[in-house]
Structure formats: C-alpha cells, structure tokens
Amino acid sequence: MHKINIDTDLANILQTHSPSGQEYDYSSILGNVGSVVKDSIGNCICSINTSKNFRLLIEAHADEISLRVIYISDDGYIFFRQNGGVDPLQLIGQSVTILSDSGEITGVVGCKPMHIKRAEEYAKVPLIEDLFIDIGVCNGSSAKQLVKVGDYVVFSNNLKILNNNRISSKGIDNKVGVYILSRILKQINKDDLDICVYGVLSSQEEIGCRGANVAVQNIKPQMIMCIDTCVATDTPDISSNILGDIRLGRGVAIPLSTENSVRLIKEVEIIAKNGNIKYQTFLPHSVLGRNNTPTLQINGGGCEVLTLCIPCRYLHSSVEICDISDINAAISLAVRFIESLRV
Numbered sequence: 001m002h003k004i005n006i007d008t009d010l011a012n013i014l015q016t017h018s019p020s021g022q023e024y025d026y027s028s029i030l031g032n033v034g035s036v037v038k039d040s041i042g043n044c045i046c047s048i049n050t051s052k053n054f055r056l057l058i059e060a061h062a063d064e065i066s067l068r069v070i071y072i073s074d075d076g077y078i079f080f081r082q083n084g085g086v087d088p089l090q091l092i093g094q095s096v097t098i099l100s101d102s103g104e105i106t107g108v109v110g111c112k113p114m115h116i117k118r119a120e121e122y123a124k125v126p127l128i129e130d131l132f133i134d135i136g137v138c139n140g141s142s143a144k145q146l147v148k149v150g151d152y153v154v155f156s157n158n159l160k161i162l163n164n165n166r167i168s169s170k171g172i173d174n175k176v177g178v179y180i181l182s183r184i185l186k187q188i189n190k191d192d193l194d195i196c197v198y199g200v201l202s203s204q205e206e207i208g209c210r211g212a213n214v215a216v217q218n219i220k221p222q223m224i225m226c227i228d229t230c231v232a233t234d235t236p237d238i239s240s241n242i243l244g245d246i247r248l249g250r251g252v253a254i255p256l257s258t259e260n261s262v263r264l265i266k267e268v269e270i271i272a273k274n275g276n277i278k279y280q281t282f283l284p285h286s287v288l289g290r291n292n293t294p295t296l297q298i299n300g301g302g303c304e305v306l307t308l309c310i311p312c313r314y315l316h317s318s319v320e321i322c323d324i325s326d327i328n329a330a331i332s333l334a335v336r337f338i339e340s341l342r343v
C-alpha cells in the first residue's frame, strides 16, 4: 500500500494525450484563473492583469513525444514514424493508443519471440521502420475503418505511484510543467501584482520549439520563465563526472546555461534559501539547450530568462519518473519569485 495520494489535477493532466501538433485543450485548466485564448498554432495562453505594462511570460510546453501513422498494410499492421524524439528501443513491447476519428484505439508494438531469434538479432538495434503496431484486426480493410494515415499515436496511460513520493508515467515531460504552470497562476496573489502575467502552454516543442517561438514574438515580454523537465543523472547507467549530479527529491533544478540570466538565478537562489525551498543547480551537458529556453531568449528580443526544471529519470521513455516534492518546490519558488517582482 502506497502512502502518498497524488493531487487529482496532476493525475488528470498526466493522463491527457497531447501529441505535438494535436495538443490537448488545457483551456479548462487555466480558465478559472484568467482569460484564456488558443492561438492558431495550438498555444493555450492565459493572461492576468493585462492593464500593467511589465509583461512576464511563463511558458511550459504542453506537447508530448508521439508517433504518426504512415502506412497500413494489407494484413492490418500499422507502420509509423516519430513525431518528436522517440527512441525505437523504447517502443518494443509497449501498449500504444491511436487517437483516431473513431476514438482511442489501443494497440501494441509487437516483437519477435525470443525463441526464434537468431544470435545476431539480439545485437541489432531496431530501426523505426522495423516496428509496427498490432491493433488486433484481421486485415487491412478492418484496420482502415478504424485508423487512417496521419493519425497520432501516443504511449497508453500508465500512471503509477511509486515509493518515496515518486510517480512514473508517460508524458511527465512536460505534463508536470503544465500542472506547475496552472498551480502558479492559481496561487499568485493577483491583487498585489505589479505586473502582467502571460501563462503559455506552448505547442510543438518536441518538433522544433514552434509554439513558444510564435507566442514570445506576439506577447513581447520583458521577462520570461520557462518550465520543463531535465535529465536526472542519479541512475547507475549515467556518469555524474560527465553529465553532472542532478537528483530526484533534491529540489527544483535551475540550469546555469548561458541563455539563463545570471541576475535572475541569483535572485531565485536567495528566495529559495530564505523560504527553505529545496533547489539544485546544474550545467546542462549540451551548449545548445534541449528545451524552449534558447528560442524564448533569442526571439524574445534577448530579455532575461529563467528556467526551472523538474529532474526526470528515463526521459522520453514511457516510464519517466519524477518526485512530487520537486514539483511542489518549483511551484513555491516560482510563486514567491513572481510576487517579489516590482517594476
């Protein structure tokens, strides 16, 4: 029996399907805190206090890695390509959900039984085109009644509550960001705010940071906060001497990469220390950021950017793991930081 109860809103958000290009409509989640619009690229934008001149943009991408149907064979097997960074190795033996016009169609990515595999096949890394989805039909025409070319495919819902305040699910990247942003907007003291806040659940991050790029150019903020997951390095297969030391449960992770403002990092560190909020700093292993931050910085006219990350194990797999205390630390830190802004 697990001792923790996961927040219902977080559980619900984790179980939405939100592939890049067909993002889930999160308007209902943001609708009770400000005025919400969906733009034509799929961003869901909530604005608060728009009479104020200073605009803070808080962004979390709302899309998840996925696949798209490319071909349906005469036998009814479904072939696909990646829509975002999916590792073919992670797909074998998985349950997937096809988001079709007929509703959600469950399938599995099959694999050759080990009994009949030749020795050399064990050493072979599968290519995406070697894999196919079986939805249980007998032929192509039955499959085509349910599924069509272009349909989006996501990992099936599989939320689990683990020990030690941790959860595992598909799409933690970046559903936890969606949840954190919704909580920040709910919790900030709107009566006392000196600034205007735009909360953007952005589209199409996993296929090239497109939604954030459009949103930042339209909103023209003076300051940006980006919320996303980052690679946790606390598993036996990752070397901390190469990739740094980023641990679940050690707090919200603040990247020190160049696109983040040195001044804002110092400010949030002071706020975290004064408020006893757990945080950790790290230098991402790639000079180029792997999230929306560089796009937001450059296309936001070079204004100050701060990124808050939730450490996540097994990123871009169907069994990502994060720690709920890190999520709560990110919410507390962001709320205190925003309430401290005076212009």
Ligand SMILES: [Zn+2]
Pocket: 061, 173, 174, 205, 228, 229, 291
């Ligand atoms: Zn992400």
